[in-house]
Amino acid sequence: MSLRQPGPRAGVATGLLLGPPLLWLGVAYLGALAALLVTAFFSVGEFTSEVIKVFTLDNFSSLLSEPIYRTVAFRTIGIAVLVTVVDAVLALPIAFFMAKVASPRVQRALVIAVLMPLWASYLVKAYAWRAMLSASGPLSSMGLHIGYGLPGLIITLGYLWLPYMILPVYAGLQRLPGSLLEASADLGASAGTTFRRVVIPSIFPSLVAGSIFTFSLTMGDYIAVKIVGGPTQMIGNVIYESVGTANNLPFAAAYAFVPILVMLVYLWAVRRTGALENL
Amino acid sequence: MIPTRLKVFYGAATAVVLLLIYAPLALVVLNSFNTSKSFAWPPTGFTTEWWSRAWHSSGARHALLVSIEVALLATAVSLVLGTLAALGLQRSRFFGRNAISLLIILPIALPGIVTGIALNNMFRTVLGMQLGLLTVVIAHATFCIVTVFNNVQARLRRLQGSLQEASADLGARPFTTFRLVTFPLLRSALLAGALLAFALSFDEIVVTTFTVSATQQTLPIWIFANLFRPNQAPVVNVVAAALIVLSIVPIWFAQRISDDPQTH
Numbered sequence: 304m305s306l307r308q309p310g311p312r313a314g315v316a317t318g319l320l321l322g323p324p325l326l327w328l329g330v331a332y333l334g335a336l337a338a339l340l341v342t343a344f345f346s347v348g349e350f351t352s353e354v355i356k357v358f359t360l361d362n363f364s365s366l367l368s369e370p371i372y373r374t375v376a377f378r379t380i381g382i383a384v385l386v387t388v389v390d391a392v393l394a395l396p397i398a399f400f401m402a403k404v405a406s407p408r409v410q411r412a413l414v415i416a417v418l419m420p421l422w423a424s425y426l427v428k429a430y431a432w433r434a435m436l437s438a439s440g441p442l443s444s445m446g447l448h449i450g451y452g453l454p455g456l457i458i459t460l461g462y463l464w465l466p467y468m469i470l471p472v473y474a475g476l477q478r479l480p481g482s483l484l485e486a487s488a489d490l491g492a493s494a495g496t497t498f499r500r501v502v503i504p505s506i507f508p509s510l511v512a513g514s515i516f517t518f519s520l521t522m523g524d525y526i527a528v529k530i531v532g533g534p535t536q537m538i539g540n541v542i543y544e545s546v547g548t549a550n551n552l553p554f555a556a557a558y559a560f561v562p563i564l565v566m567l568v569y570l571w572a573v574r575r576t577g578a579l580e581n582l
Numbered sequence: 583m584i585p586t587r588l589k590v591f592y593g594a595a596t597a598v599v600l601l602l603i604y605a606p607l608a609l610v611v612l613n614s615f616n617t618s619k620s621f622a623w624p625p626t627g628f629t630t631e632w633w634s635r636a637w638h639s640s641g642a643r644h645a646l647l648v649s650i651e652v653a654l655l656a657t658a659v660s661l662v663l664g665t666l667a668a669l670g671l672q673r674s675r676f677f678g679r680n681a682i683s684l685l686i687i688l689p690i691a692l693p694g695i696v697t698g699i700a701l702n703n704m705f706r707t708v709l710g711m712q713l714g715l716l717t718v719v720i721a722h723a724t725f726c727i728v729t730v731f732n733n734v735q736a737r738l739r740r741l742q743g744s745l746q747e748a749s750a751d752l753g754a755r756p757f758t759t760f761r762l763v764t765f766p767l768l769r770s771a772l773l774a775g776a777l778l779a780f781a782l783s784f785d786e787i788v789v790t791t792f793t794v795s796a797t798q799q800t801l802p803i804w805i806f807a808n809l810f811r812p813n814q815a816p817v818v819n820v821v822a823a824a825l826i827v828l829s830i831v832p833i834w835f836a837q838r839i840s841d842d843p844q845t846h
Contacts, residue, residue, distance in 0.1 A: 321670035327663055425802075
């Protein structure tokens with residue numbers, strides 16, 4: 304397995320190594336995505352619910368013309384923004400404490416404490432908030448009647464994705480030299496000013512990296528919505544209902560373009576911040 | 583230096599966030615011993631009845647076995663494919679490198695529901711397959727490849743290939759070099775990648791929903807199907823509590839791997 308061996312044999316070996324994974328991902332995955340893309344331009348028979356393989360833009364025009372789909376799309380984006388803000392606000396102090404205040408031993412313990420819920424099942428964590436928010440649960444008995452609905456959903460989603468925000472922010476703060484904070488203090492800046500003008504700008508790429516997770520994960524969610532969201536509908540629910548209940552895969556495929564498009568625009572918008580290297 | 587006043591503030595904020603992280607999980611564990619079927623707070627009394635009921639629940643047991651089977655198979659496939667991809671990319675600097683990395687990350691980067699309906703459409707309408715365990719394993723392996731790939735690639739980058747070159751210079755054939763040099767050096771990276779792949783597959787619900795048959799249930803599917811049935815609530819809660827306690831195992835395992843002197 305000599306690595307820099309030039310000539311055709313190295314190329315053949317590379318091809319043999321890359322062949323199976325590329326076939327798998329190319330056929331099973333890219334093929335499936337391409338087929339989905341094509342399906343978005345099909346329709347279903349009104350009575351038979353068979354897919355009619357004739358090119359049409361009907362799915363996209365009903366996406367644009369019926370206000371409910373716009374409302375759901377904007378609501379989902381709004382929830383994603385709120386969840387991201389909540390996570391950033393919660394992640395900053397704990398990540399700062401881990402990176403800049405705690406002793407190495409405490410630091411190690413905290414990393415494990417933050418990582419541990421990442422290993423706990425997604426479904427179990429959503430279920431835990433169902434118990435927290437329930438009418439007979441601990442929050443209600445303390446007088447906090449949040450219940451199942453939009454606020455409970457934002458809390459739960461924020462809870463679910465919090466570790467994905469803490470870890471990149473922590474990594475970013477670790478790379479920030481402590482001398483910069485001292486220099487800022489020596490020049491007379493208050494702690495708040497240092498935080499706003501030194502800490503935030505230098506870890507901005509890490510914050511954006513974390514937000515890619517919180518945003519993307521929220522955009523596709525429908526399970527947590529069903530567990531704690533009450534009557535709330537997000538993009539994921541509409542797609543799920545279109546496939547399951549309505550048996551209308553072409554429409555589901557068309558609507559799936561919304562989260563994909565939002566994520567692509569988001570990734571494109573943040574590409575210059577260096578966030579993608581901080582994932 | 584950071585002033586003491588601020589240190590106290592950050593310390594207090596950290597304590598609050600940790601409390602927020604652990605309180606819901608603790609509640610689930612507590613409720614699994616709560617005599618109240620609707621989990622009244624404060625708990626009405628102590629019982630182990632729910633645990634024994636869950637232990638004898640055939641649905642939960644069957645779902646657990648299905649989940650383990652799927653996760654083991656998906657992990658095995660992604661170990662092979664992820665390692666091949668990492669080795670293949672290590673050897674070459676051709677123009678498609680970044681495209682291939684992106685292709686490997688894509689199944690995990692796109693929302694699960696997109697991957698789910700894309701594979702559902704592929705299996706049923708394009709390939710005419712019956713949904714079942716095989717389709718779930720294919721789907722899970724597709725998004726698990728990335729964990730193995732990332733771990734192996736990171737390790738290979740640090741090794742830089744000089745040991746493999748030395749082995750080749752000493753006359754070892756490619757497969758011998760892999761068996762005696764590369765594989766031992768990769769072992770802990772492979773373990774870490776496999777652990778992540780297993781956890782990812784074991785926990786997955788969205789893609790699974792769209793690729794599994796109605797009769798086969800993985801554990802997450804079983805939990806979700808029984809979550810809204812008041813009668814099953816205590817059993818579901820015990821399964822959730824057991825999963826919380828069990829999530830300490832991979833943490834312990836991961837710590838063991840990172841303490842492995844070979845990796846430093």
